[in-house]
Amino acid sequence: MQSKGYAVLEASKPLVPFQFTRRELRSGDVALEIEYAGICHSDIHQAREEWGPAIFPMVPGHEIAGVVIEIGDAVTKFKVGDRIGVGVFIDSCRKCGSCKAGLEQYCVEGMTGTYNGYERDGKTVAQGGYSDTFIIDQDYAITIPANLDMAGVAPLLCAGITLYSPLKNWHAGSGKKVGVIGLGGLGHMGLKFSVALGAHTTVFSHSPEKEADAKAMGAHDFVVTKDPKNLASLAKDFDLILNTVSADIDLTPYLELLKLDGTLVLIGLPGKPYEISTPTLLAQRRSLAGSMIGGIAQMQEMIDFCGEHNIVSEVEVIEPSYINQAYERTVKSDVKYRFVIDAKKF
Numbered sequence: 329m330q331s332k333g334y335a336v337l338e339a340s341k342p343l344v345p346f347q348f349t350r351r352e353l354r355s356g357d358v359a360l361e362i363e364y365a366g367i368c369h370s371d372i373h374q375a376r377e378e379w380g381p382a383i384f385p386m387v388p389g390h391e392i393a394g395v396v397i398e399i400g401d402a403v404t405k406f407k408v409g410d411r412i413g414v415g416v417f418i419d420s421c422r423k424c425g426s427c428k429a430g431l432e433q434y435c436v437e438g439m440t441g442t443y444n445g446y447e448r449d450g451k452t453v454a455q456g457g458y459s460d461t462f463i464i465d466q467d468y469a470i471t472i473p474a475n476l477d478m479a480g481v482a483p484l485l486c487a488g489i490t491l492y493s494p495l496k497n498w499h500a501g502s503g504k505k506v507g508v509i510g511l512g513g514l515g516h517m518g519l520k521f522s523v524a525l526g527a528h529t530t531v532f533s534h535s536p537e538k539e540a541d542a543k544a545m546g547a548h549d550f551v552v553t554k555d556p557k558n559l560a561s562l563a564k565d566f567d568l569i570l571n572t573v574s575a576d577i578d579l580t581p582y583l584e585l586l587k588l589d590g591t592l593v594l595i596g597l598p599g600k601p602y603e604i605s606t607p608t609l610l611a612q613r614r615s616l617a618g619s620m621i622g623g624i625a626q627m628q629e630m631i632d633f634c635g636e637h638n639i640v641s642e643v644e645v646i647e648p649s650y651i652n653q654a655y656e657r658t659v660k661s662d663v664k665y666r667f668v669i670d671a672k673k674f
Contacts, residue, residue: 333459335385339377342652355402362671365457366391366482389457390416390442393482411472415485430625460674470628473635480640483666491518492630493622494593502526507569511538513666514572524637580605591615643668
């Protein structure tokens with residue numbers, strides 16, 4: 329299948345228009361026409377080789393929302409015309425304990441990324457969603473509810489599931505107090521989900537100007553973190569705190585906000601390891617944990633939850649020609665709250 333999109337031809341260079349050939353449709357595959365593709369900060373890290381050596385040319389993108397245009401002869405999950413989504417991975421070993429438990433993102437052999445890697449055959453280079461078409465095994469795509477705006481859906485396939493999964497795993501809900509550090513592309517999804525799950529939700533931010541947005545999205549409280557006194561007054565008050573920022577912040581003041589058996593979950597990826605205060609963990613039997621996206625079953629659960637509660641990401645839709653400017657603005661956190669490419673313009 330011929331496809332056109334935008335690619336990085338070598339590390340740290342601007343993205344440029346790019347035409348390429350996708351692999352043939354296999355019996356269990358579906359082909360989709362991409363309508364919208366989100367821009368994730370991890371796209372930028374990989375395009376700039378900030379996470380190690382990469383494969384070029386690289387078509388980034390793992391927040392993909394589109395419509396099925398063709399199916400393989402063994403496909404039973406989808407039909408032509410269905411609205412479907414593709415996220416951070418497109419395959420896994422399918423036989424390890426994690427895969428069998430529906431936790432494909434923790435595949436023992438390693439999940440197959442949507443781009444910047446090889447498919448399971450070890451030969452086919454996976455190219456991502458900054459393009460007009462895509463091919464995916466039916467088992468690694470999900471159905472998008474009819475009532476959700478497709479542009480707002482695209483970031484749910486990464487930013488959405490990345491926050492939904494820890495909230496569910498640590499049982500956020502009625503009677504629980506949840507804190508969300510940061511109100512960006514990830515944080516605003518954590519806020520929306522936490523509120524919808526029934527938890528009392530507080531946003532921690534160094535930007536006072538974001539309070540109005542946080543309250544509009546349902547935040548019960550908003551704490552400006554520039555003044556340490558604002559945190560100290562909330563000691564031993566939270567069941568769960570989600571750290572969505574990638575900055576090198578001091579975690580100790582946030583760990584001190586956790587009550588007995590509370591958990592601080594790391595979601596953002598900082599540039600260097602955190603320093604951890606062991607006495608703070610011991611004091612209230614607190615836990616420090618990490619979480620990464622979610623499996624296919626939970627992705628479907630998440631998107632269905634979004635359909636029921638009319639939840640989508642706050643987005644700025646752009647044309648492909650604006651991708652490079654969007655990258656620079658994303659690095660500067662100058663977006664409310666996620667850039668989404670109109671893939672119909674490729």
